[in-house]
Amino acid sequence: MRTAVHFGAGNIGRGFVAQFLHESGYEVVFADVSEELIGALQKQPSYRVLEVGEGAQDRVVDGYRAINSKTHEADVIAEIANAEIVTTAVGARILQFVAPVIAKGLAARTRPEPLVVIACENAIGGTDILAAEVRKHDPADNAVFANCAIDRIVPEQSGGLDVTIESFFEWVVDRTPFAGATPEIHGVTWVDDLGPFIERKLFTVNTAHAAAAYHGIDRGWVSIREALATPELQAEIRAVLAETKELLVVKHGFDPDEQQAYIEKTLKRISNPHLPDTCERVGRSPLRKLSRHERFIGPAAELAERGLEVWNLLNAVGAALRFDVEEDAESVELQALLSGGAPADALAETITGLEPSHPLFPHVVEVIELRLAQ
Numbered sequence: 001m002r003t004a005v006h007f008g009a010g011n012i013g014r015g016f017v018a019q020f021l022h023e024s025g026y027e028v029v030f031a032d033v034s035e036e037l038i039g040a041l042q043k044q045p046s047y048r049v050l051e052v053g054e055g056a057q058d059r060v061v062d063g064y065r066a067i068n069s070k071t072h073e074a075d076v077i078a079e080i081a082n083a084e085i086v087t088t089a090v091g092a093r094i095l096q097f098v099a100p101v102i103a104k105g106l107a108a109r110t111r112p113e114p115l116v117v118i119a120c121e122n123a124i125g126g127t128d129i130l131a132a133e134v135r136k137h138d139p140a141d142n143a144v145f146a147n148c149a150i151d152r153i154v155p156e157q158s159g160g161l162d163v164t165i166e167s168f169f170e171w172v173v174d175r176t177p178f179a180g181a182t183p184e185i186h187g188v189t190w191v192d193d194l195g196p197f198i199e200r201k202l203f204t205v206n207t208a209h210a211a212a213a214y215h216g217i218d219r220g221w222v223s224i225r226e227a228l229a230t231p232e233l234q235a236e237i238r239a240v241l242a243e244t245k246e247l248l249v250v251k252h253g254f255d256p257d258e259q260q261a262y263i264e265k266t267l268k269r270i271s272n273p274h275l276p277d278t279c280e281r282v283g284r285s286p287l288r289k290l291s292r293h294e295r296f297i298g299p300a301a302e303l304a305e306r307g308l309e310v311w312n313l314l315n316a317v318g319a320a321l322r323f324d325v326e327e328d329a330e331s332v333e334l335q336a337l338l339s340g341g342a343p344a345d346a347l348a349e350t351i352t353g354l355e356p357s358h359p360l361f362p363h364v365v366e367v368i369e370l371r372l373a374q
């Protein structure tokens, strides 16, 4: 049987990636550092993926195995040595930690064909980040690394292995590294130019989501749906999306009406009353979300380079700077940075990675100055 090793048995890992690999005929081997999750997967022979929305169907995932990659690294390496595909859904900043294990698996490879590696993270060039880390450990890697854009909302789950998930999905993978021989993976759309797809997704779905989370929590809302039901807040999110739309239309040539339809669908998806999602989950890891090529600074920088308006994106950045959630390590780090006494321009560089000569830089400094004055 064909084996797929999947790092990250969390929400999108179990609910989307592993389910599609399973449906494609792969035996899925989960690798995760959470003993609780791995123990549950080892004990329980199957779990359900419960879809919500148009055409919803419940699915069963079974026939998998699960390994704790922290305590049983050698077992994961042996699986990779013999696998056809490795996927990840661990978070973009965690890729550096799974890379050495993948590199050791590649070095121990028992199959002649290259290993297919796809990082399923919210990041532009997520697989490139992973590939660069793998190559630090195994420069002669025998692998095909392909970037992707993955879109399906999976809110925090209430416990157990079952996953409740929206029925909508989009998994777009770069075809170009495969030289015509793409692997058979159910539900994947293969494309020759991934850039427009990942930027449309990250700068619409994730920008809207994050802006709703930061403005929402700022005003005392717990859920994204409640926040978006407020006309004033909905108008602010629409204004943010009007800015990113301008970039997507100008840069990638998206039809303005099609982009508007994509925006309307996004707002409906993120307000789905049957898929309760919290501002805390969606706003998680604010330092990642405020970084240079991410959902706010990424589009704002490109708009500013074109002399276009970014006030609503900057306003959302201002709200993100107030994200103060004790359980979120990056939120704690962000608040510590902001209260550490550093000047606003130094903070702007540290938090966003923007170079001081960039046209957006002075505006970000202003937003930080306002935050420091609060």
Ligand SMILES: NC(=O)c1ccc[n+]([C@@H]2O[C@H](COP(=O)([O-])OP(=O)(O)OC[C@H]3O[C@@H](n4cnc5c(N)ncnc54)[C@H](O)[C@@H]3O)[C@@H](O)[C@H]2O)c1
Pocket: 007, 008, 009, 010, 011, 012, 013, 031, 032, 033, 034, 037, 069, 089, 090, 091, 092, 094, 097, 098, 120, 121, 122, 150, 151, 152, 153, 154, 155
């Ligand atoms: N949830 C969504 O709606 C959604 C949708 C699309 C993309 N994504 C992206 O998918 C990724 C995962 O998101 P999620 O919502 O499933 O998060 P999650 O927290 O539910 O799952 C992440 C999993 O990774 C595991 N992990 C952490 N460090 C690890 C390591 N070193 N090795 C192996 N496993 C490790 C964690 O234990 C956890 O089980 C993120 O990049 C996210 O942006 C999420």
Ligand SMILES: O=P(O)(O)OC[C@@H](O)[C@@H](O)[C@H](O)[C@H](O)CO
Pocket: 122, 150, 151, 152, 153, 154, 205, 206, 209, 210, 281, 282, 283, 284, 285
């Ligand atoms: O996963 P993050 O932290 O990058 O972003 C939070 C949400 O916006 C995200 O998980 C969405 O639910 C998902 O990207 C939808 O496809």
